[in-house]
Amino acid sequence: MDRSGPPAAVVFDIGGVLGGSEAGGAVLAAEVGVESSSFTAAYWRHRDGYDLGSDAEEYWSRVGADVGRTFTPAEMRRLDRRDAQRWAGLAPGIAALLARVAAAGVRMGLLSNAPHSLATEVRGSAWGAMFPTKVFSCEAGVAKPRPGAYAAVEDELGLSGADLLFFDDRPVNVAAARERGWWAHRWQGPRQCLADLAAAGVHVPGRAGPDADGPVF
Known part of the structure; x- marks a missing residue:
């Protein structure tokens, strides 16, 4: 052109x-006591819908279910805030x-x-x-x-x-x-x-x- x-x-x-960077997901995994590679796989498995505007609680519930955890509402809010902060830093x-x-x-x-x-x-x-x-x-x-x-x-x-x-x-x-x-x-x-x-x-x-x-x- x-x-x-x-x-x-x-x-x-x-x-x-x-x-x-994407490597920062390991920090979130450690905070909730989940093995890093499993958490990272679940994190990205459901990310497309979340990036397109789906509900935060729905997203983190799915991530938790994939790693055998049921996150409380407080945990989901904390994860969501920490995740946003690490990307925006x-x-x-x-x-x-x-x-x-x-x-x-x-x-x-x-x-x-x-x-x-x-x-x-x-x-x-x-x-x-x-x-x-x-x-x-x-x-x-x-x-x-x-x-x-x-x-x-x-x-x-x-x-x-x-x-x-x-x-x-x-x-x-x-x-x-x-x-x-x-x-x-x-x-x-x-x-x-x-x-x-x-x-x-x-x-x-x-x-x-x-x-x-x-x-x-």
Whole structure:
């Protein structure tokens, strides 16, 4: 697709990019005294429906049933909150990266497969305020890599795919974005993100140097 200039907006995934990773599920398993691999398998087995907006109690009840546990309402609320917090907690180096991207004057957006609890956590965070456009699967009713998820971002921003640069940790989601004409890269950390932005013509201010929260970039 022909592009006459740099992208007008940069869109980020959350989990595995800006926020926590899939490995964090082991912490939840330990909190409820469940073997990690069994808990993780149950967690992901029912996740698609939860990310599309199903009820939190229904989701955690199913996870519990799969690992032989009946979670109390209090346990489910605690699990749900802890899960949302771990996904929404910025990874090392991300706060500095976002500040630099924002200073470049480029619009920023979020596109995340996420349940309502994570959407609420992000909206209540200081860093979430940096993103006027936030598209969550639980609200859009469609998840990546389905085309409707990307269309929702285009509609929110009023831009075509050729105007959007996207970062996601899953190759299938990157490939789906490219099929719509987006500039898209698999996430490889803040340093590579800056290189990808520069290659696309987004000039991020600042100079390389130590970042107290993470790597040098």
